[in-house]
Amino acid sequence: MGIKENIHYWQISLNNPEPIIDDFYFNDDIIISDRSLINKIERLRELIINYCVIIEKNKEAVSQILDEINDIIISIDNIQYTEFIAFWKSLDLSYSSFRTLDNHKNVLSTILNKYCERRRKLYDKLGYTNVIVQALYDSGSSRRKGASGIKKLIHLIQNIFGDISHIRNINEIGQSTIGYFQPDKVDKLFFNDFIKQYKIQFRFGQDHQGKYPDMILKVNDEFFIIEAKHIKESGGAQDKQILETIEFIRYYGDWDNIHYLSFVDGTYFNNFIKNNKDNKINKQIEQIEGYLKENSNNYFVNSYGLISLFMDLKGI
Numbered sequence: 303m304g305i306k307e308n309i310h311y312w313q314i315s316l317n318n319p320e321p322i323i324d325d326f327y328f329n330d331d332i333i334i335s336d337r338s339l340i341n342k343i344e345r346l347r348e349l350i351i352n353y354c355v356i357i358e359k360n361k362e363a364v365s366q367i368l369d370e371i372n373d374i375i376i377s378i379d380n381i382q383y384t385e386f387i388a389f390w391k392s393l394d395l396s397y398s399s400f401r402t403l404d405n406h407k408n409v410l411s412t413i414l415n416k417y418c419e420r421r422r423k424l425y426d427k428l429g430y431t432n433v434i435v436q437a438l439y440d441s442g443s444s445r446r447k448g449a450s451g452i453k454k455l456i457h458l459i460q461n462i463f464g465d466i467s468h469i470r471n472i473n474e475i476g477q478s479t480i481g482y483f484q485p486d487k488v489d490k491l492f493f494n495d496f497i498k499q500y501k502i503q504f505r506f507g508q509d510h511q512g513k514y515p516d517m518i519l520k521v522n523d524e525f526f527i528i529e530a531k532h533i534k535e536s537g538g539a540q541d542k543q544i545l546e547t548i549e550f551i552r553y554y555g556d557w558d559n560i561h562y563l564s565f566v567d568g569t570y571f572n573n574f575i576k577n578n579k580d581n582k583i584n585k586q587i588e589q590i591e592g593y594l595k596e597n598s599n600n601y602f603v604n605s606y607g608l609i610s611l612f613m614d615l616k617g618i
Contacts, residue, residue, distance in 0.1 A: 304617065305615055309594055319571070320571050322569060326457070327454075342374055346375075347386075349374075350418075353414055368411060372406055380439065382397040383442070385421075386417060452487075454567070456482070459519065462613055463612070472499055481520050482517055482520070485514035493514060501556065502527075515527050521615055521616075526563045527555070529550040529562075532567055533567075533568045533570035535570060548589050548602070550564045563601045564602045565603055574590075590602050
């Protein structure tokens with residue numbers, strides 16, 4: 303058994319849609335059982351109420367409260383999953399942006415004044431519950447899926463090939479039958495040595511602001527340069543991601559044993575399966591199939607296509 307034509311794995315992918323709910327992306331982290339975090343959240347609520355009550359009466363006390371609120375917000379992990387910081391989005395300010403500011407306290411004072419005016423009495427009337435902390439954490443799960451996607455990719459590979467080593471440097475490549483490294487994470491410098499050693503012109507990176515691929519997988523003498531994306535729906539950043547994964551297979555690997563592989567899981571992939579009238583999707587399908595025909599060494603697959611490809615590869 304050997305690797306078949308790339309269109310074969312594209313067709314397998316089209317015949318096997320991604321599940322609506324993928325257990326691999328289920329995030330069951332519980333943060334409201336963290337007593338230390340809950341204590342800080344309850345202290346934060348108490349401070350905010352005090353701030354709102356005395357804001358006009360005691361400027362010195364307000365300054366002390368502001369210092370403690372600022373300290374909690376800056377120093378406590380997962381503090382962003384509170385009703386107070388959720389309110390910031392209505393002001394068009396993100397928690398991550400706030401942390402980059404030099405004038406934390408001045409901005410925080412403005413936010414608190416708005417919060418006191420627009421939310422505090424309403425929330426006091428309705429009551430506070432720590433369930434909201436868990437709910438806000440759960441609602442942010444999708445932003446933490448990037449790392450899960452790579453873990454899933456490694457998991458699928460290990461299910462087929464068994465344990466695979468994390469190759470650490472250029473010398474280990476020749477010694478490894480099956481292994482991988484992650485240029486987009488911890489192996490950037492190693493990747494630069496790799497493309498120089500194997501005379502690979504990584505034009506995708508040159509054309510996309512120095513972007514690195516997610517993974518390089520070596521199996522025997524074959525190298526797969528992999529771009530992996532978990533995409534659920536269209537719009538904004540997701541549209542940019544799908545276009546990048548399609549563009550990825552436009553490039554060729556200079557040698558027959560160099561393959562560019564786009565791995566897309568998540569329910570967005572199922573749009574390619576439907577017989578729909580969406581011109582954008584139809585254009586994407588045309589591009590994928592066109593690039594696959596132009597570059598016979600490259601692959602565009604979902605979870606099922608990836609498994610099928612690597613099962614065939616195992617037989618080489």
